[in-house]
Amino acid sequence: MESETKILVIGALGQVGSELVETLREKHGIDNVVASDIRKPDHVVGPFEVLDVMDAEAIKQIVLKHNIKHVYNLAALLSATAEKNPEFAWKLNMEGHFNVLNLAKEGIIDRIFWPSSIAVFGPTTPLDNTPQDCIMDPSTVYGISKLAGERWNQYYFEKYGVDVRSIRYPGLVGYKSLPGGGTTDYAVDIFHQAVKQGRYTCFLNSDTKLPMIYSGDAIRATIEIMEAPKENIKVRSSYNLAGMSFDPAELASAIQKQMPEFEMAYEPDFRQGIAASWPNCIDDSAARNDWNWNPAYDTNSLVEVMLENLRQPA
Ligand code: AKB
Numbered sequence: 001m002e003s004e005t006k007i008l009v010i011g012a013l014g015q016v017g018s019e020l021v022e023t024l025r026e027k028h029g030i031d032n033v034v035a036s037d038i039r040k041p042d043h044v045v046g047p048f049e050v051l052d053v054m055d056a057e058a059i060k061q062i063v064l065k066h067n068i069k070h071v072y073n074l075a076a077l078l079s080a081t082a083e084k085n086p087e088f089a090w091k092l093n094m095e096g097h098f099n100v101l102n103l104a105k106e107g108i109i110d111r112i113f114w115p116s117s118i119a120v121f122g123p124t125t126p127l128d129n130t131p132q133d134c135i136m137d138p139s140t141v142y143g144i145s146k147l148a149g150e151r152w153n154q155y156y157f158e159k160y161g162v163d164v165r166s167i168r169y170p171g172l173v174g175y176k177s178l179p180g181g182g183t184t185d186y187a188v189d190i191f192h193q194a195v196k197q198g199r200y201t202c203f204l205n206s207d208t209k210l211p212m213i214y215s216g217d218a219i220r221a222t223i224e225i226m227e228a229p230k231e232n233i234k235v236r237s238s239y240n241l242a243g244m245s246f247d248p249a250e251l252a253s254a255i256q257k258q259m260p261e262f263e264m265a266y267e268p269d270f271r272q273g274i275a276a277s278w279p280n281c282i283d284d285s286a287a288r289n290d291w292n293w294n295p296a297y298d299t300n301s302l303v304e305v306m307l308e309n310l311r312q313p314a
Contacts, residue, residue: 007071082181117146121137121138202248259307
């Protein structure tokens with residue numbers, strides 16, 4: 001019988017990582033998915049390694065120890081946090097990426113997932129129905145690191161045949177984990193505050209429309225692109241991915257349909273400038289055509305699943 005491919009998730013305690021590890025383990029078995037992060041969780045379930053993604057030798061040792069073949073490298077500083085520490089953000093986001101790409105170049109691992117983001121776009125990008133290929137002039141250190149990473153993906157694929165696969169994540173909204181320092185975080189915080197206090201003060205303007213996705217859809221996309229036949233992956237930099245698009249006022253009124261007493265106020269901060277440079281909505285037809293991407297959640301079903309789960313925690 002063929003043995004299961006061993007998987008390593010780097011950055012396993014973050015917003016995407018925690019849900020991804022859970023889903024991969026349901027699919028492939030606990031022992032086939034090694035979780036790793038820079039810190040140890042209070043409660044460890046399944047194989048776990050403390051790992052600094054900037055330590056190339058440590059990654060290699062863990063990969064060899066567990067006979068890992070697929071790596072999901074999610075360790076990064078997100079847009080808002082990265083602006084507070086640009087040099088460190090650049091170092092972490094780029095060095096970590098190279099360390100994993102080089103393991104594939106050496107033939108030690110054979111597939112990589114690396115997340116890019118809508119942050120690769122910028123003020124002169126067409127902001128409506130943003131095409132897969134268009135002007136990209138990111139204005140944040142996070143966006144610059146993601147765009148550079150995308151070019152390295154293409155380079156490593158063309159020069160060394162590295163099988164790296166990537167998605168440009170929109171803002172992720174889910175109830176299973178908390179966001180970690182992004183510009184789209186308001187779309188998660190709003191639900192926690194709605195349930196706790198019945199009101200929320202948003203750090204973006206009411207009409208700042210951004211592409212968003214339900215976290216369950218994002219995790220499914222991540223696993224689907226990794227499991228697609230190699231020849232279907234025609235974009236090696238990173239794929240546009242869409243779920244839904246809304247602005248804070250639209251999200252507030254979708255919440256008010258279920259919680260009429262919910263109140264929203266606006267106090268925009270530095271994150272407004274970042275959000276204003278990002279697309280309103282994204283054209284993800286390449287992902288739909290190449291590996292059959294299809295989101296399941298829209299704004300109304302997102303609001304339903306978020307309120308249902310946050311009102312009655314498991
Ligand atoms: C952020 O807001 O920085 C992230 C992203 C869109 O990549 N959620």
